[in-house]
Amino acid sequence: MVAIALSSIFSVEESDELELSGAWKLRLLSELPIGTVGVVESLELPGEIQHHLMHMGFVPEARVMVVRRAPAGDPTVYSIDGFEVALRRDTAKAIRVREYEVQNTRQG
């Protein structure tokens, strides 16, 4: 109960609650800094891996948030559809995302 009460005080920003607007740039997922959100544009991976990732939610228009890097700097943990998945830089390099200039917490 305490955990639930506390978590509502320190509610963590989710990618869905962000208002994305303004100009955007096409970047590689691996280039995004921690804490930012990218919108998936395309994936260019070998067939089976691509399929697997897409079934996990990495499909065009999905929002991906960069959560943290592993202690060694790679792999990186991403948050997509409310769950976390770790990818190596090699894999993240093959995912193109749109990075928006303005990323604000949605009001109300």
Add this chain to the structure above:
Amino acid sequence: MSDCCTTAATIDVPSEPRVAGRIRTVALVGPPNSGKSTLFNRLTGLRQKVANYPGVTVEQRVGRLSGIGRDDLTLIDLPGIYGLDSYSEDARVAIEVLHGEMPGTPAPDAILLVLDSLQLRRQLMLAAPVLSLGLPTLVLLNMSDLMEARGGRVDTLALAQELGVPVARISATRGAGLDSITHFLNRKAEAEKPVPAEGRIELPVMGNPRSYRQWATGISTRTKYKAPISNAWTKRIDAVLLHQVWGPLIFLAVVFAVFQVVFSIGQPLSDALGNGLNAGGDKIGALLGHSWLESLLIDGVWRGVASVLVFLPQILLLFLFIGVLEDSGYLARAALIADRVMRSIGLNGKAFIPLLSAYACAVPAIMATRTIENKRDRFATILVAPFMTCSARLPIYMLMIAAFIPNQPLLGDFFGLRAAVMLSLYFLGFVAALATARLLKSSILKASSAPFILELPQYRLPTVRSLSLRLVDRGKVFLRQAGTIILAVTLVLWVLSHIPIHTDLTSSLIGRLGHLIEPLIRPLGFNWKIGIGLLTSVLAREVIVGTLGTLYGADPATQSLGLQAALRHDLTLGGAMALVVFFAFALQCTSTLAIVRRETNSWRWPALQFVYMGVLAYVMALATNQLILHFVR
């Protein structure tokens, strides 16, 4: 009873799809980590490994639905899947069972689709291909209590209408809402006319994840799904456990603490158990008086079996720790931290999870390699897993260390010489595994590096229920082993060591066999009794302790001594250490050989593994003995 309206089940049923005939087999389907295995336990009352990292259910498990009073129905638990395309071994298993193509498994008549309501939008993607199978399906929104407590919501009735199948809210961990399943199954059994799934609801274009996602997003919007506030604790715990500096340090501390506790708490427990067993043996022996029966029962069987039984506390402690690590979700983080090291040997962090659980036992570890998508990576992991120090090595390690290594403090009272030797044996196994993997990946199993895709589950508090099921299970396996293999081996040994009648041990059958192989193992510092132990322990590693217990019990010179004292009387330090090094490398485990055969589908791999590990064991033991002979004292 059959009247739907009198039940209190929270089940929302739209236009009823009808199916002819009776339901016999029900399949449990769901994405990885949706709580399927916990539900399986609830529904069947059967033991089943439940671990909190994605993809732990690598084998399909089958049980009777006795948890809800339906012993007549069979429930199949399938590996967690993201979609109905086969990208890994466990996904392939799930698909074959669902299509009724798995030999020996009946095609399911109905499906229970478990979805984690905390991440419903993504999990709904699996609903599309599953519903299109056209089988009667009940969608179970698991962890719905948690979702509501965290401010999430979904219109269940609207969801049922969208999907065209009944939807129920449940909590597998609490066992809430399970009456909806009974209700669903009863209703399906009575139903008569089948109505095809097509046309009733709109399903997305098959096989296209993008359209699945659009479909799932559309449904979650229309059913007013609001995702709960994400568990901030997981993120905050990860900020520490995956911290650049603290992460690896905590990881090492965890591994170290496990061994320290197994040692410092397990040893006194094991000593107490040993004293109790010996006292019991003496009592029974006194009742029997001096006779051949006393010799057979007490010196032979009792000593042999008891010398292995005393290690039960340590083995259970080890399994308890591995269980806590798995169930809490830490294992996935450990894999993330280890990815860098694993990459340098040509594997990826995912291979680390089976390797870590191989500390308990290589058999479940080898089955857990099915989550590794790349076949060559998977084979390499299978081949090196038996190098990891499994719990069956603990008895001989503990025995030799207690007998030969003085209890000297190294770093205060907390870390002694004995713990240091133990830890270096674990380290030795780990290094051998890494080096072998490297060797394999740069030779016969060479392949381009496979990607690392790992879902990180939220942290959970391991439940007492799941942990105790695990321990009871493991305890039973160990006791069964002691009651069958070890009992049989000690009996046979006792008989062989007393034939011909009225001879001493050296000229008995077993003595002659031992002396026959002695020249081969003498350079390692082993005597003939150890040689017999090496032979019997091909069945299972812990058998050597029982064998030594029986052989030293049958020898008049050492009969009155405890096993540790008897060994000190008979072996040098070099021989003792060579023996534990031999055990660190050798593959003495028929269960492992059998499972490798099954998983690789050929005798070639287990044979290669057995010979490679055996040769390595011999060479390393030889080196150990010679080094100690020349450099210590």
